[in-house]
Amino acid sequence: AxxxxxxxxxxxxxxxxxxxxxxxxxxxxxxxxxxxxxQEEVFGPILPIIKVSSDAEAVAxxxxxxxxxxxxxxxxxxxxxxxxxxxxxxxxxSINDFAATYMSQALPxxxxxxxGFDRFAGIEGLRGCCHAKAVCEDKxxxxxxxNIPPLLQYPxxxxxxxxxxxxxxxxxxxxxxxxxxxxxxMTQCFLFPKSLKSKSKKDKKK
Numbered sequence: 001a002x003x004x005x006x007x008x009x010x011x012x013x014x015x016x017x018x019x020x021x022x023x024x025x026x027x028x029x030x031x032x033x034x035x036x037x038x039q040e041e042v043f044g045p046i047l048p049i050i051k052v053s054s055d056a057e058a059v060a061x062x063x064x065x066x067x068x069x070x071x072x073x074x075x076x077x078x079x080x081x082x083x084x085x086x087x088x089x090x091x092x093x094s095i096n097d098f099a100a101t102y103m104s105q106a107l108p109x110x111x112x113x114x115x116g117f118d119r120f121a122g123i124e125g126l127r128g129c130c131h132a133k134a135v136c137e138d139k140x141x142x143x144x145x146x147n148i149p150p151l152l153q154y155p156x157x158x159x160x161x162x163x164x165x166x167x168x169x170x171x172x173x174x175x176x177x178x179x180x181x182x183x184x185x186m187t188q189c190f191l192f193p194k195s196l197k198s199k200s201k202k203d204k205k206k
Contacts, residue, residue, distance in 0.1 A: 001028060001035045001048070011045075033064055041115070055084055064195045069111035072098050089113060120153045120167050151189055162187040
């Protein structure tokens, strides 16, 4: 980064071997998004600083990295900080603090993008240690069973398409009138299928 214009404000050099094996806290300024240190997870006491002119630009700079483990937002206004934090593409975010989410073991720990997936700790972490199994049964088998409607059984009835279309509208119709109309069509399929069959034949001829 220094070779590309970054300025070391403090730190940046390893201490003598007899002084211990650690990397000193380092602050870098005059940074650009293209520098390698801005695109990797450093996991060290290094603070690269990029100047931005707006909150939106700050979010864009933070999200430009392909990693997204933890993040922090330091801001005088808690409301403003929370708004920024919600836009960050990271698995965890602390407002006016660092790694506070890790201190609460009831919260899930994990990242997004190249920082991986899945979680440990929290309910999500416990579920990660489980093998989920889906089980389905009829609630009242003596009264109602989940059977394939006769119209859809082979050989498929001529009004099967009308029935399925109406069924979809009944569950996902945009308005009440759509759903009521779908219910009427489904009733016709069972009680007056001939009227729909003749209509389907006319549509095929067209």
